[in-house]
Amino acid sequence: MALSSPLSSLLSFCEMLCVKECCGIESFDFAPVHIASWLQQSRGEPAQKTIGDLKQQLGDFKNRFGTASDTEGYESGEDEMNQIFSPEQVDQLADQLLTNLEHAVALTEQSNIVQWKPDGAPATTEHHPEFGNQFVRALAWRYACKKFDANRHVSAEDLETILNATNLSASSFGLQPYQLVVIQDRALQEKLMPVSYNQTQVRDASAVIVFAIRTNIDEQYIKDNARLTEQIRGLEPGTLDQYAGQMIGAIMGMDDEKRARWASKQTYILMGTALAACAMLGIDSCPMEGFVADEYDQILGLTDKNLRATIVLPVGYRAADDEQAGFAKVRNPLDKMVVRIS
Ligand SMILES: Cc1cc2nc3c(=O)[nH]c(=O)nc-3n(C[C@H](O)[C@H](O)[C@H](O)COP(=O)(O)O)c2cc1C
Structure with missing residues (x-):
């Protein structure tokens, strides 16, 4: 089963950042800062909805392939992470992503560069003659x-x-x-x-x-x-x-x-x-x-x-x-x- 968006989009983005900007080794670290930049990039979408959808998807992913399921885990295709995840690893991955997503949201809210607001409206749409x-x-x-x-x-x-x-x-x-x-x-x-x-x-x-x-x-x-x-x-x-x-x-x-x-x-x-x-x-x-x-x-x-x-x-x-x-x-x-x- 292939994962759908927004989770698939987040995975691709984190992979791309890891490969291009980090150590050069193909790996997924799902660092909060990478997730935050993905959230920032997708600010055209209502951000709250994206975050809600992601949490829902991660919960479904865990229920379907984690230790609470009766499957042998999750085998991701080449387009995704190209790995076999045991049910324990599925739980771990979903939990890690959920935690890092929370950190990423906090980072995004703190950043003075990011013009993202919880309701998804870019702050710059407001008229500020003083600027x-x-x-x-x-x-x-x-x-x-x-x-x-x-x-x-x-x-x-x-x-x-x-x-x-x-x-x-x-x-x-x-x-x-x-x-x-x-x-x-x-x-x-x-x-x-x-x-x-x-x-x-x-x-x-x-x-x-x-x-x-x-x-x-x-x-x-x-x-x-x-x-x-x-x-x-x-x-x-x-x-x-x-x-x-x-x-x-x-x-x-x-x-x-x-x-x-x-x-x-x-x-x-x-x-x-x-x-x-x-x-x-x-x-x-x-x-x-x-x-x-x-x-x-x-x-x-x-x-x-x-x-x-x-x-x-x-x-x-x-x-x-x-x-x-x-x-x-x-x-x-x-x-x-x-x-x-x-
Ligand atoms: C494309 C370009 C090349 C420039 N090259 C130099 C340069 O090599 N050395 C320098 O001192 N100033 C350089 N300048 C600065 C200009 O001389 C300066 O911007 C212009 O005189 C207007 O002054 P201001 O920028 O102080 O308002 C350059 C400016 C531009 C836009």
Whole structure:
């Protein structure tokens, strides 16, 4: 018997996270944080209902195949966990999942990143004009920092917030044809300075984020993305096959150079999001195109990872004597920037 959604979707998601993000060994840890991210991803669904359905399914699973049943346990197929579970193991698995689900719900409620509410309505649907004002103020505060204070460090939590925000950027077809390379290694940062036209920001920043395009986008990558969407949204495998075919036609129809240009445009969208996220956190940054991409690729071993650097963002805190911080912002007035047609 194959398990149905939402339980099957949760299992696939946890497996995928374990394989991709953890140790690389195919395993299911059902860590609360993984379950929490699955809950977060499926926030379009009424979350309470999803949680209720899951609990119901786990209870049914235990009753049907656990020690209270007269079966020999549960044999999961290749699409699931590909294992034989004795009745005792079924009980253990269901109980562990139920406990971790409770932890995951608590995590989701605590998180300041997750905008999920118990009734399933994303908090961001509410109109908050004051956020707009804060956002504009933050953008007016930010500037391209020329001199960082090498002794001040961005906290691990803030750095994760910047990365999370950046990961929420829009991308063409949602294909995210890029990766972020995060460097927090003074010796390596020193090496990058001469190939960044001696701009000191890369040496002194608390972290340097290199935005890199993937150079190995192929049919499989696109199919994997469609599969991921199916898993996260609890769709039957194959639902998005036709859509994947359209994406493959569009993306693989480009020659390598055009595809690289397409991908690199997406990294500039990332940069915009990252700059805004830093500004909201009161963290300084400097978008940089002034570096020799081939040298970065070589020093950071990006070519071997099928990556190519396109743009760089040192982040940290401004030095007290960075003159640039005191300069007035120079922007065209809105009537020069905006063409209104109504
Ligand atoms: C794509 C791009 C590349 C940039 N490259 C550099 C750079 O290599 N070094 C630098 O100090 N500033 C760089 N800047 C910063 C701009 O000079 C700066 O954003 C612009 O002058 C506006 O000033 P503000 O960001 O301080 O408001 C770059 C900005 C962008 C958007």
